Amino acid sequence: MKRLFPILSVLTAILLAYALYQALVVAPTDALQGDVYRIIYYHVPSAWTAFLLFFINFVASIQYLVNANSSARRAAKWIVIGIGVLGVVAAYLPPVQQQLTSAGMRPSAMATTVVLIPIFYFLIGKWFPGQRLDVLAVTTAEVGVVFCTIVLVTGPIWARPVWGIWWAPGDIRLTSTLVLWLIYVSYLVLRRFSSSAQTQMLAAALAVFGALDVPLVYFSIWFFRTQHPQPVIGGGGSMDPRMLHVLLISWLAFLCFAFLVCWARFRLELLHREVEEAHAMASLAGSSAKASLPINRSPR
């Protein structure tokens, strides 16, 4: 494991450099926006990575909450299986199929996405038992906030030359993304500064509500009139296949990078808990040693 991390780091660095080369040199120039459109190769993969991390945080938080009660855990298991089955069946129902096709989405894409929910749920539960679920939740929230920050920084930099403004006040896509970022920042602040025994439970509950903002952010450009363009995949938007190819390479590179950062952050959190435990043991040993000393009573 110790050797794997540096090897993967080198491979990821090579992939990131390749993605950068593809984005700046190989991808064709956009006819309308010129070269500035190339911000998409950092902006969109960062957004997708942030959404994925918040989704993992959501699943880990749900599992952490339901694991406290065996009947809740059983119910959650069947609800997740039900979501997977219903989602696949619903994707192929004629009215839904029609809606999806008119939005530029394939039913198989929706079915695959929905099937991923139970798969993620059971894999996370299997690989991260007990307190490791909470460690995973804090890890993905923090790294997700970093990627979401990049989305919020690169978005206005792209908007300025294209829309003529840095920010479109009241735009639902932009505002919901900012709200999402604020929810997860408050999640991290809660975890950092609360010393209550219930902090982990409270944070998990906050994460569940925070994750509800993710579909709003994603689907806002479908259901509301916004300044933001339509999604490039499965949302009625269209993209040159060469541009799409570079976008997917860039996302793969950022996913590998996010995985490594999460790995490091996960280890940091484990070490942090180990140090806290060692501090508690040391202070306990100190106080019991003091208690065993004879009390020096002063004469009245």
Added chain:
Amino acid sequence: MNAIKYLFAAYIATWVIHAAYLGSLVRRFSELRRQMKELGKGK
């Protein structure tokens, strides 16, 4: 083209944010390792 500066600004901003975060991880790791070492000496 004038807009190219925005492209480079976005790319640089991305890596500055990632570098700052990685730097904070390294700082926190070394702080925890130092604390672990101190606790080990105290035993």
